[in-house]
Amino acid sequence: MANIDKELDARGLNCPLPILRTKKALNDLTGGQTLRVVATDPGAIKDFQAFAKQTGNELVESGEANGEFTFVLRKKA
Amino acid sequence: MSNKKLAIIATKGTLDWAYPPFILASTAAALGYDVQIFFTFYGLQLLRKSLDHLKVSSLGNPGMPMPMAMDKWFPVLAQALPGMQSMMTMMMKQKMRSKGVASLEDLRNLCAEADVKMIGCQMTVDLFGFQPSDFIPGIEMGGAATFFEFAGESDICLFM
Numbered sequence: 001m002a003n004i005d006k007e008l009d010a011r012g013l014n015c016p017l018p019i020l021r022t023k024k025a026l027n028d029l030t031g032g033q034t035l036r037v038v039a040t041d042p043g044a045i046k047d048f049q050a051f052a053k054q055t056g057n058e059l060v061e062s063g064e065a066n067g068e069f070t071f072v073l074r075k076k077a
Numbered sequence: 078m079s080n081k082k083l084a085i086i087a088t089k090g091t092l093d094w095a096y097p098p099f100i101l102a103s104t105a106a107a108l109g110y111d112v113q114i115f116f117t118f119y120g121l122q123l124l125r126k127s128l129d130h131l132k133v134s135s136l137g138n139p140g141m142p143m144p145m146a147m148d149k150w151f152p153v154l155a156q157a158l159p160g161m162q163s164m165m166t167m168m169m170k171q172k173m174r175s176k177g178v179a180s181l182e183d184l185r186n187l188c189a190e191a192d193v194k195m196i197g198c199q200m201t202v203d204l205f206g207f208q209p210s211d212f213i214p215g216i217e218m219g220g221a222a223t224f225f226e227f228a229g230e231s232d233i234c235l236f237m
Binding site for chain 1: 103104107176177
């Protein structure tokens with residue numbers, strides 16, 4: 001498992017806040033660094049895939065456990 | 078490669094219809110779009126300094142889900158009683174808060190931070206007698222031609 005450079009807790013937030021907070025958090029990282037996001041919005045699964053596809057930031061990991069969704073994004077170089 | 082562009086016309090001044098323009102604009106900005114919103118007629122309410130005055134109404138809105146199945150037994154005419162609109166608005170705000178929906182102020186701030194350009198329609202500003210001091214700072218005023226300057230080159234153009 002890759003090391004994580006930054007964590008974002010987006011639990012309890014609803015669309016579009018998880019994506020907006022993620023975008024902000026990525027701004028603090030440099031290319032190649034990773035961000036882990038935890039969210040509870042069920043719409044987040046599709047939204048994070050779409051976000052990664054459109055922004056070029058790579059969705060390295062995507063998982064679900066106990067109603068929480070975890071995403072790891074690697075910032076575009 | 079230049080950024081994709083999203084142009085929105087916001088024409089409604091209710092609590093519920095304030096969401097779509099700000100949600101889509103802020104999300105598009107996060108996805109790398111250049112975004113402009115043109116606020117006209119009742120949409121100008123969304124540029125007021127405070128958004129506390131925005132209300133939602135069940136009147137003329139049969140699609141609005143009502144608490145306690147009120148739509149089944151509560152006469153439509155009774156929804157016109159004084160205080161009903163404020164009550165509906167209060168209940169809607171409570172529901173939104175409990176479900177983690179962002180506040181309009183937050184979404185609007187996020188739009189501003191993400192350089193979403195907000196333009197007030199000069200004609201309707203004059204029509205309703207608004208003053209520049211009624212609105213948040215950082216917005217511009219313009220007319221239809223101003224809108225088309227951006228919208229004509231946009232990839233997505235939405236009327237709300």
